[in-house]
Amino acid sequence: MTTSKSGIDMIVAYLLQKRPDLTTIDHDLDLIENRILDSLGFVNFLYVLEEQTGREIALEDVTPEDFRTVKSIKARFFDAATDEN
C-alpha cells in the first residue's frame, strides 16, 4: 500500500492530468464548483482513490462534501485511515 503522503500526491496528479489547463491545485480549492471533479468523472476518480488508500469505498459511507477539496479528501480518506492504524 502507498503511504498517505504519496497517495494524496497521486490524487492531485490524477486530477491535474484530467485538467491540463491547470498547473497546480490549491488544497482548499473547491473541486466540484470548479468542475475539476464532476459526476461523469467521479467513478474513475473513486477507483484511483481506492487504489491509493488500499480499500474499497462504499458510497453509503461518504457524501459529496468528502470530495469538495484536496484537504477534505486527505482528511477523510488518508489521515483518518492513519489515525485508525
Next chain:
Amino acid sequence: MTATHVEASERLRQVLDRLVAMSEDDYYNPYQLFQWPDSLPQEQYWMSPELMSTHGVRAADELTEQQLWAISKWESVNFYSLNVHGIRELLTEVISRIYTKGFEDTSEYFHHIIGEENEHMWFFATFCLKYGGKIYPDKGMTLADGEEGDAANFLVFSRLLIFEEIVDFFNKRMGVDERLHPTIRQVNAIHHQDESRHIAFGRQIVALLHERLRDTSTAADLLRLEGYLKRYLRTSLDSLCNPAVYRDAGLPDPYAFRRAVLADPARVELESQILKRTVGFLVSKGIFTDESIPAS
C-alpha cells in the same frame, strides 16, 4: 411550432401507436417465463469471450482459461448489475415526467416502458443475486453540475438511449450464443426483444427533443451538450470494466489490470464496434458534429 416540429411530432405519434400495439401483443409474464436452475456451471464462459473486457488485451495473455471463466462470471454479474442501476435511473426519470407538460403524447407508452423495465430489473437482479450472491454497487455520485429545462430533458433521454443501445449490443449477441448456458441466453434474448422497442422510441424522442433545442440554444450550448454526451459514452464504456470484477476473479492487482485493459488497442477496437450504431445515429441527427469519443 414549426413545420419540421409538426412533422417530427406526427412521426413520433405513429411510432408510439405501433410500439404500444407491439408491447401489448408481446406481453409476457417474466415471473413465470424463466427457468432458474439452482446454479450455473463454473467451468464455462458466462459471457461471449469476444465481448469480455479481456478479449485480445495483452494484460490477459498469461491468464488461464480457469481465470477467464471466473472473469466471465463476475463480468456478467457486473453487466447485469449495471442494468439494474441503469434501469433505476430510467424508471426515476420517466416516472418524474409521465403526464407532465411536454410529455402528453408519450405518457401512454411510458406506462409500457415503466412496466417492462420494472420486469427487466427483476430478472437482472434475480440473476445477480442467485448466481453471484450480490449486485455490484453503483459507484456513481451526482455532484451538482446538471442542466435544467429542455436541455435536461434532452440529456436524460439521450443518456437512457445510449445506455440501452450499449446494453443491446451485448444482449443481441449473447442471446444467440450457443456456447452460453440456456438461462444466460434467455435473459439476454428476452431483454433484446423488449429493448428493440425502447430503442426505437428513444431514437424518436431524442431526435425530436434535439430539433426543439436547436431553435432555442446557441451553438456553444449545443457543443456543450455534445461534449457531455461524449463523456457519458466514455463513462458508460469504462463502467463495463470494474476492478471489483477482477478482484473477485482472483487477480492480484485489479486496479492496474483495469488500467491496462482500458489502455489496450484491442479495447479501442471493441469499443468502436459497441458504439458504431449509436454514434452513427447521433451524427446523422446532427447531435454529434463528429464521431470522436474522448479517451479513458
